[in-house]
Amino acid sequence: MLDSPYTDLERPPLSEAALNRAVVRPGSLWTRLAVVGRTGSTNADLARAAREGAGEGAVLIAELQDSGRGRLGRVWTAPARSSLTFSMLLRPAVPAARQGWLTLLVALAAASAVRRLANVDVRLKWPNDLLIGERKLAGILAERVEGAVVVGMGLNVSLRPAELPVPTATSLAIEEAECADRDPLIRGVLREVETHYRDWVAAGGDADASGLRAAYIAASATIGKEVRVELPGDRVLRGVATGVDVSGQLVVDAGGAGHALSAGDVIHVRPAQP
Template sequence: MSTPTRKPLDRHALWSLLSEKSDFWTEVNVVGVTGSTNADLAEAARHGAEEGRVLIAEEQSSGRGRLDRRWTSPARAGLTMSFLLRPTAPRETWGTLSLLTAVALEETLKAVCGLSAKLKWPNDVLLDGRKVCGILAQAEGGAVVMGAGLNVSLTEDELPVPEATSLLLAGATALDREVIAAEFLAHVGAVYQSWNERGPASVIERWQRNSATLGRHVAVSFPNGRSLSGRAVGIDADGRLQVAPDGAGAVETVAAGDVVHLRPRD
């Protein structure tokens, strides 16, 4: 597959599209290259930046995913963005903001690209079982910086790992990054405002409806080195995964961990 033409994002066109769909966002900036959009917005949050600020980078030199994993993508081949939220909802519900972002992207890919995505706990979006987007939440005082890295036009040879994919490879009907970004941010803004006012129940229900994790046999690796295998049976009110362990034992609630979907023979 030949590498597609990758034109730079037009910030003014993106802002115009977004303004037609949402009045939530206050500022959208596009930079050619930066170390990390999450780090940049976290620094802005520490200096009092208001909610609704968006930063998109055509390329990241020090991008990070969950568990401090390196995240890379060719310039202009994806949508690498972060946005700043200042939730008024109780802090214990903030963990569901990753689910909220994944739900908004699933709805965007269906509406704009004609693709049916599935959601892997806690923060991955999958197409045909392969990762097309990773999401990273970072609390900074009274703010939360949400980061999303969506593979748009990467070819097979450009994928960072074999388990990844891109909208191009999945057969998306549209690859216009400005259109995708505007629709995604509009969805995030609408779902977030409802989440802030009414709580996370609707987000959790929408996430469950498109989950790739619930009902699966999974292996969980915890930050302290402990591991757990069992069946993913639910999500609690704070967005934590509930796992029924193999053999005897009560259902465990997982707040943070690396989850692998296992095949039945595993």
């Protein structure tokens, strides 16, 4: 029994067998899918599998993840079966310099799936968050592991307000979305990831040729906003986000100069109230 006060009717478990039938098929990107009741971190588990030589297309979903990690070493937790917490093992045959697009690709794919299934306006905060308004719905963490990339996601589905990790988060249930069922959501996300990933790899990782950059920019909540970027080394850059370059870096205009950022904690600056 997982640590949850909710019943299987309120927060039903995922069926590994049903999901495998739906997404693992001949010619599919996804080669095996496992659902575990509890683990520390799905990213850590798949990173271990990658080091042991696991092939591309493995997906690991945890009903409860108790040592999940976000960017910058942040801890990420959620009640059992309240979220989609999963990781994917990918081995993209594209130049390493273009692999920075993977996080953005998965974010775009997830936003597209959620927008279609749940009928909510999901936008992308560079580099790895899904937002509804300015509230965080999901986060993504990508890690390179010996020639592979493990991409993990935590998507808030049925969390109640009292269960949110921070006041600036939200969930599909809180937003009264048309779909707060994890089964169709994970199917939709994996299918969207596969479509975008195949187009991107076929284009050699070229985000323009594959249409990835244009689609990402169209869904961005960051571009056009005044931002404060907390950089490594306790540096802070404040300016206007003007675009995403061919490598997936955020371009910020500060003091009339353009800065291309590959890393940083981006904060959308709200306009001062009159």
